[in-house]
Amino acid sequence: MAPTIGAMPDRSHAQAALGQQLYAVLEQCRKPEILWAKLATGNYDWLGVRRNGKYVLGRPRLSAVVPEEPGTPPNDTREPHRIEALGPLQRVPRWEAYPTPEEAHDTFRRLARGDPITPLRTSGVWRARLVLDGRSVEERLVVRPLPRLF
DSSP states (O other): OOOOGGGOTTOOSTTOOTTOOOOSEEEEESOHHHHHHHHHTTSOEEEEEOTTSOEEEEESOOSOOOOOOOOOOOOTTTOOSEEEEEOTTOSSOEEEEOSSHHHHHHHHHHHHHTOSSSSOOSSEEEEEEEEETTEEEEEEEEEEOOOOOO
16 A cells, blocks of 8 residues: 555655655745745745646745856946846846847847747746846846646
């Protein structure tokens, strides 16, 4: 006889049994700001988006949080026009510089619309910031879900 969920304190992706629910709690939210806030606690995994547009999260978090090496911070003199992107658990943003303010602005607009050919090419949740002439001029919360397969 298979153990019940309550008797599986060592649940993980590595020890998953067929039909086993991996997350003790599944939650939904509709607003991207709430999704960001929950992910930023480090207690949730983002599982996807339902057809009704609600974001689905599972807790406690099962995926590992891999510490990343902080990159070189941008230099406002050398890289005055750029897009910065910060994930919910990141401390230092990733960034990409552009030769002109127009090119940075155009790329930021495409990123906000969901164009996949932008600095954020994967699924995820980011706070994206447009920096022109070394000054932050606009910030957007960008949610890019996995593509639907069916």
